[in-house]
Amino acid sequence: MKEQLLRWLNQILMLDVFLVLLSFFWFAIALVGRSVGIPLGLELWYSLWEPVFTPAIGVLMAGAIVSGLINQIYKRLTSN
Template sequence: MKDMISRTISWILVVDLGLVLAAFAWFMAAVVGRSMNLNLGLDLWYSLWNPLILPAISVLMAGAIASGVMGWIGRKFGSDPTP
């Protein structure tokens, strides 16, 4: 059960990382496009910042911190077999 939950959380974090990287690539392309007077959706990106992108970054950071803490606790109390 613990293994299945761990794999599910890892899968969600991988998908979330993909979303964050795609948002970053879109932002970079839109900024370059704006400097060349091309509309590549920078205003739309800004409108999605609070409801979508910022929570995705927050979930990714919280998941990374939680994973690190769980690994540390597992090693500290000897329940994690990886060194």
């Protein structure tokens, strides 16, 4: 059960990492586009910041903490 939970959690975290990286690259490209006068979706990115990207970053941080805690608890239980 523990292995299945960790596998599921790691799968979600992997997808979330790609979402966060994609949003960062989109933001960087949109900023460059804005500086040269080409609209590349910065306004759309701003509108998606609160409902999509902020929770994705929160899930990534919480998932990393939970994954680490589960591994530490499992190590302590198996060492005894």
